[in-house]
Amino acid sequence: MSYSTEQIADMVKPTFLHRKIYTDPAIFELEMERIWGGSWIFIGHESQVPNAGDYITLNYGHLPVVMVRDKQLNIHVLHNRCGHKGAKIVDKRDGHVNAFRCCYHGWTYALDGTLAGVPNMKGYEGTGFDRSDPRYNMQKLARYDSYRGFVFASMNPRAPDLKEWMGGAATVMDNLCDRSPEGEVEVAGGVLRYEHECNWKLFLENLNDTMHPMIVHKSVVDAANDYIATLPEDSARRDEAEIIPPFGASYEVFESTGITGFRYGHHYDGGETSIHADYSVDPDYERAMLAAYGADRTREILTYNTHNTLYYPSLTIKSAIQNIRVVRPIAVDKTIIETWSFRLKGAPDSLLQRTLLYSRLINANGSMVGPDDLTAYFRVQQGLASTGNDWIEMHRNFGQDEDQGDRLVNGGTSDLDMRTQYAAWKAYMTNDTPLANQEAQAS
């Protein structure tokens, strides 16, 4: 069915959400157009295309696009579609080309998408076909820009500038990069692709849902603690023992981490502390950081400790871990989550190895953490088919968010993250300029 703007607005109440937000394919199509088409979407990292001609392909929402570096070393984000019959131009996940060439009729394109060659031009003479007409190029996305190497694109010509859109949440991406002694990160160690049979928003809502870990992850925390208890006291320290047990932290610990929400739906939990705060520091890494930044700044960087940060709707990062997860919606009840890891330039290999261990322990298809989360999302997706109750609730600490101007702050177990996301959802979906959180909350 199709919905009026008023009907869509009515699906988001201050403390309730309508179940059709998660289950109706028509809503999903509107989300792709209005949220994914309206905001900035994470494309990739500059380190994935270091040389002219290097490219990666991906889906923006569910549209095929390619990120490529041209001969002037500028990065472009292009629709992955031939200007002739519409064939997808490049189909490998990554690679290197001197120019793009369509597999079907051999049309060729420069690295910025400009049509360069059409075979057998003779038949086009006198037909009105103009090879120099930009409509035949591989089309550029309306906007693309990067922040500290992270490339985003937007279909929306009127989107705010990337930096303005990120707002105060940019601090976390800064922290991720500043954790490198050289102030730069690069993609390393490959990607995990994990099919989720659920709506894309269920994954996002779990990021800063700190009422679930002690329930959902109790089994792996118990298993790890039971095993650790059997080990002799002088056993070698294991990173697993620092990574897994904090997922069973108490409500009080999670409450103390706090949640901070921003305009456009971004939010993070933690800051002064998080469940990653007590990780050991490799002494070689500490020396490299001290040499690069001095004692005060090193302490400042390493004690800024967030857990998950969401750049709504497509990217979530863990600055203290140096991994990111990228959201690729496929259908109303199907989403692919990609986990990428980063090397801190100038840091010892042990840091990347811990990042990869973390991704494997927590986010991998074969892990003992992610599959329990996914089971919960799957059950929600199934349960919301029920017509017994059209609404889900999100009351925790409602009316108590502290307004600090550019951000709202509340305890770690509050539903501030839900309020933040759905203020943005409602604004994008009703084709409004996304509202500041406080305005949305008052409405």
Next chain:
Amino acid sequence: MTNVITSNPTIRDIEELLYDEAAFLDKADLDGWIELYTDDGTYWMPVLPDQEDPVNHISLFYDDRVLMEIRRRNLKHPRAASKDYPIRCSHIISNIRVTEQVDEITTVESNFHCLVYYNDRQTTYGGTYRHELVRSDSGLKIRHKRVDLINCDAALNTIIIYL
């Protein structure tokens, strides 16, 4: 010092061990399964064909004894939501051949198909195994197992148990 091997395992010895392992996994019995591994045994499922490194590159699984022990306990935990559903597997192993025999280590490669029925869905996994087997006082044991899925780099759903 090089150990002198008086008798290398026969193909029948090797089949017996591989089939025993498959039988434990078919029943999702990790208590029995773990006993087939040496204390320094490892289980690896790369995410790339020809992946060389389990530590500096992401994998679907890379478990040593510590993680095997945690996984064994996790599987039986009453509050593991993803383990609420019965896990039933059927492994077929074939094309078994010894590819290397160095000192006490016998390297064996094989092909496998595995059906996993879990949460109302049957999934087919297939690919190759590489087992490194070692003779011990308690018989032939697995020191390392590498599982190369033919679709290891696809977007896979949860892999609920070792394959």
